[in-house]
Amino acid sequence: MANKNYEVNLNPDWIKKYIKKILLGLIIVIAAFTSTFTVGPEEEGVVVQLGKYNRTVPPGLNFILPFGIEKMHKIPVQRQLKQEFGFRTTKAGQRSSYTKEGYRDESMMLTGDLNLTDVEWVVQYRIDDSYKYLFKVRNADKTLRDMSEAAMRKIVGDRTVNEVLTVGRQEIATSVKQLLQELCDEYENGIRIDQVVLQDVNPPDPVKPSFNAVNEAQQERETLINQAEADYNRIIPRAKGEAQETIELAEAFALNRVNRAKGEANRFHAVFKSYIKAPEVTKQRIYLETMEKVLPKLGNKVIVGEQGNNVLPLLNLDKKGGQK
Structure with missing residues (x-):
């Protein structure tokens, strides 16, 4: 069974x-x-x-x-992506760690004045059109990396090493972003560039001491220029103020002298007119007015006769009104 x-x-x-x-x-x-x-x-x-x-x-x-x-x-159309150049993040977090080993060729560039500089940067972007991202360009991420490196080399190559290392960093980042976006639109890769950030810009290691010495000299020069401008702004306005004050005092003195001269001239004409009308009376009045001004300034006065023997000691002309 x-x-x-x-x-x-x-x-x-x-x-x-x-x-x-x-x-x-x-x-x-x-x-x-x-x-x-x-x-x-x-x-x-x-x-x-x-x-x-x-x-x-x-x-x-x-x-x-x-x-x-x-x-x-x-x-990932809603996520911000990034590409790093000249370095790679080995550990992300509160204390991120980076490495440059094997990536120095990306960051070593020639400036417009034929100097080498080490430029590290980050491109932050978003996928704006998934259809174009997949079908318009083969391997869009690799193409974007090549375009980013070409754009950075072009912009850095148009500037001096001092501009790249100091004042021109923000302008370089803005120019690279604009050029890179134009290339993305031309290639129709469906990518929108959000930001280009210059992470670090340094001279090559063998020439760093020389560049540091040059930077220190430039900083010292800027310090001296600022001090000179400060002294200029302190001294020149004060000198201009004193000069203006002297000019105004001179103009006031000249105006006073002119007015006094005009007043004396008018007074002389008035006296002359009176003299023409009444010569004797005018001469007598002028004499009395003159004596009134002169006698108080003479000090002690002694009046004698014509022969010098008639002394009038009691006549005291120092006291106004005389003795009663």
Whole structure:
């Protein structure tokens, strides 16, 4: 009986039926896994059917045709991405660590005055159009890296080493961002440049001491210039003020003398007119007025006669009104 049951279990028809069920189950499972995808909140899904663009799906649970008929590419359109040049971040966090080993060729550049400089920078960007990002340019990230390096070398090559190391850093970053965005629009790679940041700009290690000496000399020169300008701003306005004060005093003195001269001239004309009308009376009045001014200034006075023997000691002309 047992042998009979064993023979029944090994029936070829039953085995084929069992294998078909297993294969059907596997097909269902594979179809479920290959047709269901979840798109993240910062992403959008680009569906390709048999190698050709078909549609773009929003975040959430999405379904596509299974067994490779359709494929989905998840593109992080809401996330800010970045590319580093001249260095790489080895550990991100509160205390990030970086390395330059193997990346010095990216950052070593020739300036417009034929000096070498080591420029490290970061390009921050977003994927603005997922269709263009996938289909307009082959390997858009690598293309963006090549364009970024070319744009930075062009902008740095148009400036002197002093501009690159000091005052021109912000202008360089702005110019590179503008040029890089123009290249992205021209290539239609679907990328929008958010920011270009110059992380660090240094002269090459062998010439760093010389550059530091030059920078110190320039800083000392700027200090002396600022001190000279401060002295100029302190002394020159004061000198101008004193000069203006002297001019105003001279003008006031001249105006006073002129007015006095005009007044005396008018007084002389008035006296002359009176003299013409009454010569004797005018002469007498002038004489008396003159004596009134002169006698008080003479001090002690002694009046004698013509022979010098008639002294009048009692006449005291120092006291106004005389003695009674």
